[in-house]
Amino acid sequence: MAGDGVGQCAAADAFVPTVHVELQGLLPDTEALPTKGNLVPFRIENSAEQPAEFDVTAFVDFGTMYTHKIDLGTLEIPAGESRTVHLDLGKSAAEIEKMKYSGMMRVVARRLDTGEWSGSEPVFFHAPVGTQAVSIYSEAALHATYRGGDFRGLLAKAAMDEVGVVTTRVLDASYTPPQPNDGLESDLAPEVTP
Numbered sequence: 001m002a003g004d005g006v007g008q009c010a011a012a013d014a015f016v017p018t019v020h021v022e023l024q025g026l027l028p029d030t031e032a033l034p035t036k037g038n039l040v041p042f043r044i045e046n047s048a049e050q051p052a053e054f055d056v057t058a059f060v061d062f063g064t065m066y067t068h069k070i071d072l073g074t075l076e077i078p079a080g081e082s083r084t085v086h087l088d089l090g091k092s093a094a095e096i097e098k099m100k101y102s103g104m105m106r107v108v109a110r111r112l113d114t115g116e117w118s119g120s121e122p123v124f125f126h127a128p129v130g131t132q133a134v135s136i137y138s139e140a141a142l143h144a145t146y147r148g149g150d151f152r153g154l155l156a157k158a159a160m161d162e163v164g165v166v167t168t169r170v171l172d173a174s175y176t177p178p179q180p181n182d183g184l185e186s187d188l189a190p191e192v193t194p
Contacts, residue, residue: 018048021109021120023136024084030144032125032135038090040136042107042120046077053077054109058087063101063126063149068092072107089125089134096127096134102142102149126151 024041027033046052056072072085087105089096096103102124110117124142125134129152142149 019109019111019118020045021107021118023123027138029140032137035134038134039086039088041084041086043082043084044109045082049079051078053112056085056109058107060105062095062103063099093132096132099126102126102151
């Protein structure tokens with residue numbers, strides 16, 4: 001559910017969120033969409049009855065355990081209106097070129113006068129091998145098409161023996177990468193119950 005990061009310290013039945021953040025446009029469940037100029041549009045909506053200013057921040061990882069915090073500025077949004085901000089992944093060409101696993105991004109908007117905030121659903125991305133043109137996709141496509149984040153198929157190639165090859169994206173319990181079948185079971189292998 002978009003806006004799952006809505007934060008406010010008010011009674012659940014009395015609180016009506018006034019800020020909402022989402023990717024502009026829909027992502028299909030099984031495929032990626034190319035970006036235009038590596039710009040990813042997010043819509044910030046102010047459903048309050050008065051104008052408000054919002055600090056907007058993106059949190060992006062490039063398929064690693066490190067998350068980059070990117071300030072997207074402050075927006076003044078009139079009552080009942082929305083504005084679009086663009087996350088420019090083209091500024092991160094060096095990180096994109098080195099990606100081995102899917103990256104993830106979220107955008108968070110915090111209302112300055114009340115502290116209320118909302119975060120977008122995660123959006124996953126990578127640049128197809130040999131390009132720097134980023135494609136974006138949903139969590140469903142991450143699992144259905146991109147092997148839980150292993151879009152290059154490295155886990156099958158590395159036979160799970162390269163130190164540090166698995167990222168948190170690939171450790172998702174709903175995806176099991178190909179395993180070499182050596183007939184042995186490890187006592188150290190965790191049991192995963194979906």
